[in-house]
Amino acid sequence: MTKDAAGTETLGRLAHFPITIFGITMGLFGLALALRAGGFGAASMSVMWISAAVFLALITLYGVKAIRFPAHVAGEWSHPVKLSFFPAANISILLLSILLQGQVPAISAALWMLGAGVQAVLTLVIVTAWISHRAFTPEMMSPAWFIPAVANAIVPLGGMHLGFIGISWYFFSIAVLFWSILLTLVFNRLIFHDPLPGKLRPTLVILIAPPSIAFLAWIELTGGTIDAMAHVLLNLGLFFAALVAIQVPALVRLPFALSFWALSFPLAALTTALFRFAALSGVEGYHMAANGLLVLLCLIILVLGIRTVRAAMAGDICQPD
Template sequence: MKASNLPIVPASFFGMVLGLAGLGGAWRAAHLAWGLPALIGELVTSAAALVWLSVATLYGLKWLVAREAALTEAAHPVQCCFIGLAGVATMLVAAGVISYSHGLAVALYVVGAVFTAGFAVWRTGGLWRGERDPGHTTPVLYLPNVAGSFVAATVGAALGFPDLGQFFFGAGFFGWLAIESVLLHRLLTAPGMANALRPTLGIQLAPPVVGAVSLVAVAPQAPWVLAHGMIGYGILQALILLRLLPWILREPLAPSYWAFTFGVTALATAPIRLLLLGDDGAARFLAPVLFVFANLVVTIVAAGTLYRFWQHRGRASAAKPVSQPASSAPST
């Protein structure tokens, strides 16, 4: 296979898996809490698995036939962090197949967790060397350590390893607090983000609410005050992002906006999970509103992605030269 015939898939495309898997998880929780159709959750989860298989295959081939492009991405100060999503997406697929094959789920989880932990250590070690341009500090820094650790905790608990999940939760929780302070300092004191980087702010929503889902998974018996607080902080982040949306949308709707989807689906899932544990307070009112909001956001981003895909295909087809058979050439 020639590199010219292969779609060069960026690692950031794994973000589509996170958004779809997150929405599938929200629908599964909604089925248990409100009796909504189970089929929808299974279909969305299956779609996430298919996207994961496609992106993982193309990304793996990229290292074989377009190695220079893969190495350039890995050396990029911003894009490299998305590589960690390969392991996170694999663990989320593992969560999706637990009810169908526990053995396959464990195998996928181990592969995803080992890759995620290894990449997080490699990338964080590079960051500790310093000499970094503050303009390259964006919420993608959460991906290797924070997102990976929280997902490893949640899926580990679902597989029957809650104690292991608690260790992962700690890595993600304290990593989130540390990176949050660095990131807010950059946002408050450094020059504004370039247009192309602004959609990455959607990731800012994810840590508190993905962490809340993780906490409920690894310690369902714990007092709800911390989970409530993390959801509350997530709602604050969502409101700030809505206030900034006109500024962010100066960058046209593109696959980069999947950065919003994992956080927004976790924002919906966390209060539903609390309902399933018996929470009958404010979560009863927040959960349905946030669930509708998550479906709306993912639908808009997915529709925008499909539109851009067909638009790109149309341009590519129009750019191809059309050869005219000699027999049909006009006579002179």
């Protein structure tokens, strides 16, 4: 292959560098949070810095894509599934801010303010796109649509630590509203319409994330109290985990795609929620369950990392849909 041909091929791949790739950093930062919640501080810090390096590389590449190929970015923005992944990059910023709370407070606060501001704008813009875009059909709905709602629920995890109580309740309220709306729409799509296509089937695991993150946010908002609502949210997370577990045999038979990273962050969120519940309630069974999920999470991310590197080396990731 000539130098010019190689350069053209590289540009072609960059044009198709997918916004969905930020599911990787969501999963990695989620693992760091789960490790921290489990008391594995040194491992958490190591994973956090690796995650930050990966995120910096990915956001740089996507920034170059936005400059060189704005039409491709616009195409992703108008896509019914990919649109919901734009907050995924911002979720990574919010998660990093939470991880840095006790290490570099000033940077943590700056990242949280950036992430909260961007999320406020993204929520308004995405919801506007949803209600004004008449090309959407029920078949375009998938659990990936939960990502913007999850992003809003993450904001209080850092906001309460910084003393932004009113703002944290604002984001939590939005998260709960759109989680309930989208949950109804997603189940309507799953029950009354054709099954999800292969590449989107792993996004079923995202069902676990909203109640798990909402539980963690609720605990922060209510001062660490295990009340009735906390029980409801955690048990909804456990129910969806059981529901998704039944789908695992079918999922493992699917060919690898970036959408498989949808397995990572929701499981990390539930693991963190179980560790938090165990610490506050003192019930050892929840701590044992959290440790078991943490081991599973580490194995899943290891496998996903290996499969992603192999797919990238084979040129299977940055390809037209």
